[in-house]
Amino acid sequence: MTYAPDAPAAVPAARSAPVAPGVPGPPPATPPAARGAWAGGWSRLRAEATTEPGRLLILGAVLAALVVVFGAVTAYEVSDRAAAADDVVSRSQPLSADAADIYRSLADADTAAAGGFLAGAQEPADVRERYERDITTASRLLIKAAANTDGSSRSARDIATLNEHLPRYTGLVERARAANRQGLPLGGAYLRYANQQMSTHLLPAAERLYEAETARLDQDDRSARGWPFLSLALGVVVVAALLRAQRRTYLRTNRVFNRGLLAATVASTVMLLWLAAGHTLARAGLNEARAHGQDSLKVLNEARINSLKARANENLTVVARGAVLTADGKRDKYETEYGTGMGKLSAALAEAGRLADDSAGGGPVADAVQRVEEWKKRHEDARDTDDAGDYEGALAKVIGVEDSTGESFDQVDAALKKALAHEQGEFTRAAEDGRGALTGLPVGAGALAVVGAAGAIMGINRRLSEYR
Amino acid sequence: MKGDDDTHAGPAPGQAGRARRGAMRGAGRLRGWGGVAAMAAACGLTAALTLVPLSRADLGSSAMSGAGSALGATAGTCQDPEASLPPSSGDGPSIDAIKARGKLVVGVDQNSYRWGYRDPATGRLEGFDIDLARAIAEDILGSRDAIIFRAVPTNQRIAALENGTVDLVVRTMTINCARAAQVAFSTAYFQAGQQVLAPEDSPVKGYDASLKGKRVCSAEGSTAYEALEKNSFGATFKDEHDGEDGDEDIHTVPNQLDCLVRLQMGEVDAVVTDNALAAGQAAQDPAVELKGKPFTTEFYGVAAKLGNDDLVRRVNQVLVEYRAGAWMRAYDTWLRPVLPGITGPPAPKYRTG
Secondary structure (H helix, E strand, C coil): CCCCCHHHHHHHHHHHCCCCCCCCCCCCCCHHHHHHHHHHHHHHHHHHHCCHHHHHHHHHHHHHHHHHHHHHHHHHHHHHHHHHHHHHHHHHHHHHHHHHHHHHHHHHHHHHHHHHHHCCCCCCHHHHHHHHHHHHHHHHHHHHHHHCCCCCCHHHHHHHHHHHHHHHHHHHHHHHHHHHHCCCCHHHHHHHHHHHHHHHHHHHHHHHHHHHHHHHHHHHHHHHHCCCHHHHHHHHHHHHHHHHHHHHHHHHHCCCCCHHHHHHHHHHHHHHHHHHHHHHHHHHHHHHHHHHHHHHHHHHHHHHHHHHHHHHHHHHHHHHCCCCECCCCCCEHHHHHHHHHHHHHHHHHHHHHHHCCCHHHHHHHHHHHHHHHHHHHHHHHHHHHHHCCCHHHHHHHHHCCCCCHHHHHHHHHHHHHHHHHHHHHHHHHHHHHHHHHCCCHHHHHHHHHHHHHHHHHHHHHHHHHCCC | CHHHHHHHHCCCCCCHHHHHHHHHCCHHHCCCCCCHHHHHHHHHHHHHHCCCCCCCCCCCHHHCCHHHHHCCCECCCECCCCCECCCCCCCCHHHHHHHHHCCEEEEECCEECCCEEECCCCCCEECHHHHHHHHHHHHHHCCCCCEEEEECCHHHHHHHHHCCCCCEECCCCECCHHHHCCEEEEEEEEEECEEEEEECCCCCCCCCHHHCCCEEEEECCCHHHHHHHHCCCCCECCCCCCCCCCCCCCCEECCHHHHHHHHHCCCCCEEEEEHHHHHHHHHHCCCEEEECCCCCCEEEEEEEECCCHHHHHHHHHHHHHHHCCHHHHHHHHHHCCCCCCCCCCCCCCECCC
């Protein structure tokens, strides 16, 4: 109560100081005096508004304030978008890619485990290494994801689920291995159990994590691309106000230029154009990153995941020998799921081919499409061999080194990896361009605002001085 | 004929007439019977009927129990399910079809250690059942390798025969009246019994009150499950979503070997399965053992599709010769180490008239 009226009172008092030198500053401690100064200040202001110097004084203050507000709002809105663009490039997109990689690593580990089982007691070294690498990658990326996730979010729960079940899964696989080495069929039972854990706990959690991270990416992307309407509107208002002030000066004095006001107008116009151009460029970059990078990455990740699922099911078809049936008991469960996975893979590849915008991106996709066709043919061949009773022959056609479906799968995977790397590069480049378009804009807006405000005050002061 | 339909009908609604029928045969397939009333009816009937003690009179009375006695007997029509068609080496439509194909398709298991299992070192299927299946292929087609093995889950053995996926099932399949109404069995080629398997230091002592409050695992559609459904001594032996999409596969699993996994993981306390299979499990884990005595006496038979009489007679003919020498050799190779003390194959019984 004592100080509240005091503080605002200081502003008009200070501003009015140059034109009313006789009036002392407000007496600090006594409330009645302060109220008097406050009331007096306003009444003086009203009184001055009827005189030209008073009007000029108010005009100068308003113009300067408008320019400063324009600069501040621009700096704020642009910083916000720049931060979002930065999140897109350096945080949410990498995290989304990591989540896809977690899923891929887990599915790949499961595939490798089943493949190693099929190969016999002596697991091939490269299959074993592949499994180890997948588990290491998944563990490492999980820690990274956990560090970047709010502890109470849904993603945090999924990460917890993954962290909980991954060691259980590896434990089961090791048990399967140990039993296998001893020549016991128990190993196969453990492998089935491990696969069940993978497909009922780990993969669904990894899928949810990927979806959440991708949703976060979309959100950051939207925030970064949102038009800074307030800044733009303020910019237009400021420039219009400055032009109007100059016209007023011109009409009253017949002087074409008021240097101060001109400087303020130029500064504000530059700021407005910079803002519009910078944001347009940033949007263009992010749009391109989205259209040519992220959308492609999405379908390519989907393709890769489905090729993995199909491969795992293909392996399990041979492992289970028809022992696991669909819920209606009519078809082989793994063979059916292989078909589903291959269907989704083909659909995703067709979409990826449509999205690929250059030969560097389209080449690997076309390669993958061709390999998938070959894979399907080889699979049919292996199935026919198995159905004809030649299990060993079929096995060789599934896990053999050459001319096997395993070879096709590896080729598809390599092609998809290449396509993913390309699209990831496209995304990063475009998104970084977008982010780069906003660089310096917040600082520049602040600097220009200071220049503009100073220009406005100086320009008005110059007119004022003519009244002294 | 109604029995055939029941196989696929899945969980039967708790109709009174059905309950009675179900209590006597194939109750195990009627999983998902939520109805306490139906269960009570089944148990009550089981106790009240006191049917012909299984099928053989030579059962030790200690091995008998109310639950076990109901297995495999349908009042009136099925007195002696082990009695099969007399042997013959003549051909017929189903044998002609196999010869035209050039391969015998046999449903087997690849998880029953020493019976039918995939040797992880070679990837080949091996075991007592596998040897028998090969002997049948050799007799019909002249080659032990003119054979296609299909792994069949326990609860799909009958369906696989009915829809023609396989010609024969040689897969530790117990002959009983319920099944004999749906498939044609050969003569018995092995005698087994249900038994409890648990860790050595477990308080579970056998198929008795020591199971109360314990978690027990069995294979879906197995005779062990049917026995538990009749009398579980207060043990938990069902999953919440049995036979549905979200089946937990903890207490009831596709294969008896999956039970050993659940036991080792500490998810169940005991396993009920055939002693022949349980011995195979114990051979893979020295920390578990068979508990108590077998509480049923069961016979394994080769199953064919109902009506394929020529094939059944042919299999019986093969078994006549098999019993004479090959049987003992196969026993020595596969089973003696884990199931010692068996002196020979069960004698065949043939249907008269």
